[in-house]
Amino acid sequence: MAIKVLHHGLSTTIQDLGRPGYFHLGIPVGGAMDRYAMRAANLLVGNDEGAAGLEAVFMGPKLEFLDDALIAVTGADMPVRIDGEVQPGWTALEVKAGQTVSFDFLKSGARIYIAVSGGIDVPEALGSRSTYVIGALGGLDGKAIATGDELPVGSGSLDSAGRSVAEELRRKPGTPAELRVLPGLYWDRLTEQTKSNFFADQWKVAPEADRMGYRFRGGRKLEFVERKQPFGAGSDPSNIVDSCYPYGSIQVPGGTEPIILHRDAVSGGGYFMLGTVISADMDLIAQLQPHMPTQFVEVTMDQALAARADQQALLARLRAALA
Amino acid sequence: MPARFTFGGDEHLFVECSDEMSLEAFFKSLSMTKGVRESAIKGVTEICPANASLQIKFDPDIIKPDDLLREVKAIEGAAEKAEPVITTRIVEIPVFYNDPWTHETLMRFRERHQEPTGTDLDYAARINGYDAVKDFISAHAGSPWFVSMVGFVAGLPFMYQMVERQRQIEVPKYLRPRTDTPRLTVGHGGCFGCIYSVRGAGGYQMFGITPMPIFDPTQSTSYLRDFMVFFRPGDIVKFRPIDRDGYDQAVEDVDKGRFAPPIREVSFDLRQYQADIDGYNAKLEGALHGH
Numbered sequence: 001m002a003i004k005v006l007h008h009g010l011s012t013t014i015q016d017l018g019r020p021g022y023f024h025l026g027i028p029v030g031g032a033m034d035r036y037a038m039r040a041a042n043l044l045v046g047n048d049e050g051a052a053g054l055e056a057v058f059m060g061p062k063l064e065f066l067d068d069a070l071i072a073v074t075g076a077d078m079p080v081r082i083d084g085e086v087q088p089g090w091t092a093l094e095v096k097a098g099q100t101v102s103f104d105f106l107k108s109g110a111r112i113y114i115a116v117s118g119g120i121d122v123p124e125a126l127g128s129r130s131t132y133v134i135g136a137l138g139g140l141d142g143k144a145i146a147t148g149d150e151l152p153v154g155s156g157s158l159d160s161a162g163r164s165v166a167e168e169l170r171r172k173p174g175t176p177a178e179l180r181v182l183p184g185l186y187w188d189r190l191t192e193q194t195k196s197n198f199f200a201d202q203w204k205v206a207p208e209a210d211r212m213g214y215r216f217r218g219g220r221k222l223e224f225v226e227r228k229q230p231f232g233a234g235s236d237p238s239n240i241v242d243s244c245y246p247y248g249s250i251q252v253p254g255g256t257e258p259i260i261l262h263r264d265a266v267s268g269g270g271y272f273m274l275g276t277v278i279s280a281d282m283d284l285i286a287q288l289q290p291h292m293p294t295q296f297v298e299v300t301m302d303q304a305l306a307a308r309a310d311q312q313a314l315l316a317r318l319r320a321a322l323a
Numbered sequence: 324m325p326a327r328f329t330f331g332g333d334e335h336l337f338v339e340c341s342d343e344m345s346l347e348a349f350f351k352s353l354s355m356t357k358g359v360r361e362s363a364i365k366g367v368t369e370i371c372p373a374n375a376s377l378q379i380k381f382d383p384d385i386i387k388p389d390d391l392l393r394e395v396k397a398i399e400g401a402a403e404k405a406e407p408v409i410t411t412r413i414v415e416i417p418v419f420y421n422d423p424w425t426h427e428t429l430m431r432f433r434e435r436h437q438e439p440t441g442t443d444l445d446y447a448a449r450i451n452g453y454d455a456v457k458d459f460i461s462a463h464a465g466s467p468w469f470v471s472m473v474g475f476v477a478g479l480p481f482m483y484q485m486v487e488r489q490r491q492i493e494v495p496k497y498l499r500p501r502t503d504t505p506r507l508t509v510g511h512g513g514c515f516g517c518i519y520s521v522r523g524a525g526g527y528q529m530f531g532i533t534p535m536p537i538f539d540p541t542q543s544t545s546y547l548r549d550f551m552v553f554f555r556p557g558d559i560v561k562f563r564p565i566d567r568d569g570y571d572q573a574v575e576d577v578d579k580g581r582f583a584p585p586i587r588e589v590s591f592d593l594r595q596y597q598a599d600i601d602g603y604n605a606k607l608e609g610a611l612h613g614h
Contacts, residue, residue, distance in 0.1 A: 024371040025552045026474035026520070125540065126551075134523055135477035137540045178605070184329045185337055231488065232344030232374075232514040235495060239345045241513060242472065242481055244371045244378035246331030267474035268373050270496075270513060276332030301388055304333040308383065 001118060001153035002066045006100065008147050013211075014120050014139040015113075016052040018263065019118055019128035027137070029247070030130040033211060033263050033286030036171050036315065037075035041115035041320045043322040044072035044092045044165065046157045051119030052129035054145070057111050057210075058289075060103025061145065065095045070117040070158050076109025076287055084269050091164035109172060109287040112226070117130035117156030132264060134212075173284040176293035177203060179260075179277050182304050185249060186227060186240060186272035194223045198258075198274065198296060205292045211264040214285055215257050216294060222255035222274075234270055242270040248277035250296075260285060280307035326351070326399055328392055336379040340401075344514055348375035349471045349483065350407045350593055353557060358398040358405075364391065372556050373472040373517070374481060407593035411613050413467065413559040415585040416518075420444070420460045420531035424505045427443055429529050435499040443528040447494045447511065460564060461531065463492060467604055468516055470558040476523065478538035478552035482516040482560055485596070485604055492516075493603040500526035507533050509562070534565075534573035535584055545580045559591065561611060587611050 005152040006092050015038065018031025032038035032055055039049040047053075055062065060078055072092050073080045080087050081102050087093050095101060103112070122129050122140050131139025140149055185196070201219030208215040224237035232241045245251065245261050252258045260277055262285060277285065278299060289296065299307070327339040340356060341348035356372040359379060366386030371378045381391050421444055433439045439447040449461035468482035475481075484491050498511040501524060504510070508519040510527030517527055520538035535542050537553040547553060565573065576582035589610050596603040 020368060023369050024473065026477045026479055027552075132477075134521060135538070135540060136521070137477070142540060153384055182330060182332050185331055188330075230343030233342070234513045241342065241375050241512070241515070242373065242378040242475075243339070244337070244373045244474070246335035246337065246378060246380075248332050249335075266476060267371065268472060269475055273331075276330075276335065278332050279334050282386075301330060301333065305383055305388075312384075 001129065001155060003116065003151040003153060004010070004066060005061060005145050005147055005151065006064050006144050007062040008149070009056045010059040011054040012054055012061045013131040013133070013144045013296070014052050014145065014151070014167060015042045015055045015130045016128055017050040018130055019126050019132070019138070021048040022126055023267050027135060028132065028263060028265050028267060029131060030132045030138070030226070030263050031128065034075050034113065036283045036311075037111070038113045040090065040165050040318055041072045041074040041113040041264065042119070043319065044074070044090070044160065044163060045070045045117040046160045047115055047117065047119050050116065052122065053113055053115040053120060055111055055113055058106055060112060062100065062102045064100050065097060066144065067097045067153070068158060069153065070156065070161055071095055071101065072115050073112050074170075075112045077107040078109075078112050079104040079107070086272045087298045088164060090170055092160045092162060094158065094161045099122065103237075108206065110289050111286050116153050117158060118154035118158070121152040121154040134264070136184045163322065165318065169321060171283065171294075171314065173287050176295045177284060177288055178295050178297050179281050179284065180299045180304065180307060181250065181277055182299055182301060183275040185246070185275060187274050189224050189272055190274060191223045191225055198222065199298050203258065203294045203296065205288045205290050205294060207290045209288065209290060211262060213262055213265065214260045214288065216259075217257055219258075222252055230250040238272050239270050240272045244268045244269055245273065246276050248279070248282055249273040250275055250277065261285070278304040278307055280304070280311040309320050326355075328396065330388055331378065333383050333388065334380055335554055336381060336388070336395060337376065338379070338395065339376040341375045343377050344483065346469065346483065346593060349469065351402055352377045353409065354400055354402040354405045355395075358402050360396060362394065362398060363392050366391065371474065373474065374483070379399070389438050406455050409591050411557040411559060411589060411591055412586050413561060413589050413607055415561050415563050415611055416533050416535055417565040417569065417573055418464065418509050418531045418533050418562045419565050419567065421456070422532045423572070425508050425529040425532055428501070428503060428505055431503070432497070432501045435497050435501060437495065437498060444530055447492065447530065450494065451492055460530075462490070464564050468560045469555050470556055470560060471515075473552070473554050473556055476521055478520040478554060480518055480537070480554040480560070483514065484516065485559075485600065487600060494528045496526035500524055504529065505532060507536065509533060516572070532570075534570050534577060535582065536577060544577065547585060559589065559607060561608060585611055586606040587613075
């Protein structure tokens with residue numbers, strides 16, 4: 001079983017649910033940025049939720065299937081075509097040997113997930129097939145897929161063709177996108193005025209937004225409480241002694257443009273962080289396009305845990321629907 | 324000094340042992356890391372030590388954040404009483420200072436630098452009070468360094484110079500980070516030295532390059548067959564200056580699988596070190612050369 005890459009799209013990578021356990025060495029968890037969409041795609045085609053599929057951002061690839069397969073495309077709204085015929089998203093679709101899968105322009109969201117029955121069968125690296133491009137790890141030779149590549153596919157069942165995920169079980173960011181943030185980490189370095197400005201201002205996703213981090217612009221510059229910088233931290237008030245960065249943490253170099261670290265995050269560095277996007281909203285970030293208006297919403301730990309429980313309930317309903 | 328505890332969202336507990344860098348803070352972080360690992364707290368998924376802090380990733384479905392906080396605070400008490408002694412290893416790493424590849428790169432990014440007319444080495448030497456670049460290089464290679472964090476990108480060591488604070492090399496980062504840094508560049512930012520494990524963006528000043536790979540996802544490098552990442556926090560590094568011929572020879576040795584960095588196991592006692600830094604460093608270096 002194999003898929004031939006006729007065009008690689010923009011930056012299409014093989015991803016699964018990631019590679020936990022090596023962040024202390026600078027190797028990030030990686031994996032699908034929108035884990036919910038990845039899980040849904042896999043469940044639709046009868047795979048384990050953690051099987052490897054493709055993540056494509058802004059522009060889809062063009063793929064030729066060398067064998068019969070079942071596929072599902074979830075995540076962003078980017079119409080899929082099989083031999084030119086438009087097909088529904090979030091649905092298990094039959095593809096016959098020799099057929100070509102391609103994509104129209106992106107309508108909303110940012111990333112699609114393409115699952116194939118049997119999963120993409122590249123070797124695991126440190127327990128995951130996810131591509132970590134900077135470390136040349138996982139995927140196909142540690143790289144994004146390229147035109148001409150042949151992607152190996154495992155054997156899977158073709159039984160569940162036609163099933164689809166109900167509209168209310170598809171999760172998408174609203175407009176403006178709301179990202180819930182638990183203040184913390186170096187929050188106290190900021191003045192009271194700046195703290196309220198941060199949540200009051202409307203931000204926009206900057207063009208620099210990728211698997212490593214999402215940058216935002218448009219809000220007021222942050223002001224820091226005055227202090228003598230501690231030894232080893234560096235002279236700018238936004239500098240700290242290099243420390244670990246949590247996934248979802250918001251660093252603000254120079255106090256100007258917040259950056260939310262995502263699945264391929266650098267594990268640490270010398271910029272202060274004001275808090276962290278809660279785990280329940282990390283998938284939403286994956287679907288933000290550049291210029292998307294975004295509001296940060298302050299929450300407490302209890303609210304973060306309640307939101308997490310809500311997401312798990314949604315996932316349980318998805319699993320039940322596709323069982 | 325008591326640590327500062329704060330949550331990074333609902334999945335991370337962040338522990339800052341001190342807001343400034345020191346070996347005491349590093350040892351406390353290392354000791355707490357060990358304590359948390361040994362107590363095998365249910366729900367803890369990753370422990371990442373970093374210079375003067377650490378981060379614990381946890382699953383709040385298994386352990387409530389406040390319960391984790393209580394357990395880690397109890398470990399802090401034990402960590403403060405722990406003897407600041409570790410068994411570790413010292414490794415000698417060849418460095419070709421002022422090499423043509425980092426020189427080409429630093430010239431390409433000159434407009435992002437504090438001193439566009441000189442080089443990173445000229446600048447670092449001057450602001451650290453050295454008359455000549457060669458004296459600055461002697462200071463850089465003249466003392467051992469502690470690996471106080473591994474990370475940023477895959478396997479990159481942050482290194483803390485083992486000298487009195489007033490002698491420590493300190494430099495700012497580039498005004499704007501570069502988009503390119505040669506793989507295996509020896510850099511410096513703030514009080515930390517580093518070796519860039521992979522090619523990519525970077526903001527540290529560039530002093531030279533080592534021929535010795537420290538991250539190899541293919542695991543074909545002779546000393547990286549067991550694991551793709553060379554460094555661990557607590558490792559001690561001693562740089563050895565080499566010239567172009569030495570560099571070329573080492574690269575060839577790496578390619579042919581016969582490069583073997585000198586590595587010795589050593590015990591490090593923070594109190595003995597602090598009582599006589601130069602004497603203690605001389606002993607460490609003696610161990611490296613087998614006497």
